[in-house]
Amino acid sequence: MTGFRSMGCEVIVSCADRLEEVRRLFEERDHRFSRFHDHSELNRVNATPFGVTLISEELASMLSLGLGAAHATGGLVTPAVGGALVGAGYDRDFASLPPDGDAVEPVPVPSLLSLRLRGRMLLRTDAVVLDLNGVVKGKTVDDALAIVGDGWVSAGGDIATTVPLVVAVPGGDSIRLDRGGLATSSVAQRTWRRGGQLQHHLIDPATGRPARTPWRDVTVAAKNCVAADVAAKAALLLGFAGPSWLDRRGLAGRFVDHRGAVHLTQTWQQVAPDRIAA
């Protein structure tokens, strides 16, 4: 088991053999898709957030994935959220964010009707600042696992595995993940204040503000890491409707509220019962 830091988190790989390949993959994705690297392609595209732009195949592929995630979540996990994140104060690498600052006003999240992607041609008919954090880390974990082969990869606790793996989850429990992906979204991590008001990185597209949700942490298991991460974010943003949204899709989900109480979806109860269901 070995690792390195990338994308603002600790990346752990089950075996050292392919570590350098995995590290290069993370660094390449981070430099291309980060809002926090001045020369990233994403920042070049965001510098003119309107009109027709020819983008790389890599960005087109990742943006396509992000738009697909938006489709699958009814627009909750959207790549059009960049402007709202900047508006909430998340305008630089989290480690460099000042803990407090001037009060901020919400920035509306543009409709995805403002975005058109055809091959490498991107059209934005309104100002749309892109943010791909909803999918980049999870997709990179999945692609890293393809490099590793038999084993597992974790980035900041978002995991993909082909072998049985015991994973500690928020609240003190653990679960065995036999294969697939597991991810946790949390409003307790990556928080800061503006005008004394607590901010976090999970924006509710309906308000343009950091989501007000009864859940502190949501953990979801799915077929791969990016699917688990997208589902966890959507379930957290949905609030009390999150558990039933996961159950309708047959996804095992585990919710921890702000008092630390654990709630399980029916699907999670069936596969790994340990607490009373939500």
Next chain:
Amino acid sequence: MTQPSRIELARRRVRFVRYSVGVTAAAAFAVFAFAARTAHPGTSAGASTSTESTAVTSSDDPYGDVESSDSFDGFGSSSVSPSYGAAPSVQSGGS
């Protein structure tokens, strides 16, 4: 009848320019999209229609108009089970 103020005239010019930019961008995108589609091997003359991509969404899709072979393909399911007290190898949490 009062003449529009200079500010109002300037606003009108800005609106006109923005509208023109939007229309031009949309037209340019349509041309590029048509050219890209025409040049695509799956849609070029002689190609079998059965090989065309099925990942294209309709233009009135409220979540964007996407043509790609690498789009999000659903949530699926994983295999999880109780850990029965085994020591965890890794922690999930906090993304």
